[in-house]
């Protein structure tokens with residue numbers, strides 16, 4: 001028995017990844033801050049055993065509590081760290097709370113959830129960190145977002161080396177723009193309908209995910 005946990009599974013790429021990876025797992029566990037959104041994803045998986053739990057990955061206490069619950073109730077073998085936020089524009093215009101939200105969510109939250117899962121995995125497990133091409137190179141008006149994704153890349157690459165040769169396999173996924181709610185509050189992308197669908201990107205990530213440490217979908 002195996003169970004996959006996906007963060008940020010109530011929309012966008014997280015929802016698409018839950019669908020794409022569902023064929024490989026007996027149970028799918030959807031995490032996010034809004035149960036309503038998670039239940040919409042669950043409806044798309046009528047033939048699977050799907051469970052939803054609320055989690056704000058900015059809270060260390062919530063992460064520790066929920067991770068204990070998940071490992072006591074489900075045969076958890078894999079985690080996709082997909083939850084993330086983005087704020088864009090010149091750094092001189094960016095309020096500190098937006099910078100903090102990106103670092104707390106994209107970096108701190110992902111690191112703490114990964115740490116909690118690594119403590120629970122019993123010698124075998126899989127973690128995919130959803131990063132971005134913003135973790136590969138700097139971009140205009142994306143400085144603080146890129147900083148958060150570069151941090152996640154360093155974290156992921158280091159763990160890949162640390163866990164090499166063990167039964168725990170980690171990888172980072174790097175993709176370009178997608179048409180998701182991520183851009184709803186932003187003018188950074190003028191016409192998001194020109195971006196690729198998260199379903200297409202999720203299927204591509206799934207098809208390239210053969211244990212390699214970097215999954216690049218440009």
Ligand SMILES: NC(=O)c1ccc[n+]([C@@H]2O[C@H](COP(=O)([O-])OP(=O)(O)OC[C@H]3O[C@@H](n4cnc5c(N)ncnc54)[C@H](OP(=O)(O)O)[C@@H]3O)[C@@H](O)[C@H]2O)c1
Nearest residue numbers: 008011012013032033034056057083084132177178180182
């Ligand atoms: N869209 C793009 O062009 C693009 C490109 C490259 C990489 N990415 C990355 O892809 C990932 C998914 O983004 P997306 O495009 O699918 O955007 P999205 O639809 O906005 O999805 C992000 C998800 O993260 C969840 N989330 C945000 N803050 C959270 C928190 N504190 N705790 C728990 N969950 C939280 C949100 O759910 P709740 O609000 O319900 O919690 C949401 O479902 C992100 O890491 C993003 O950086 C996106």
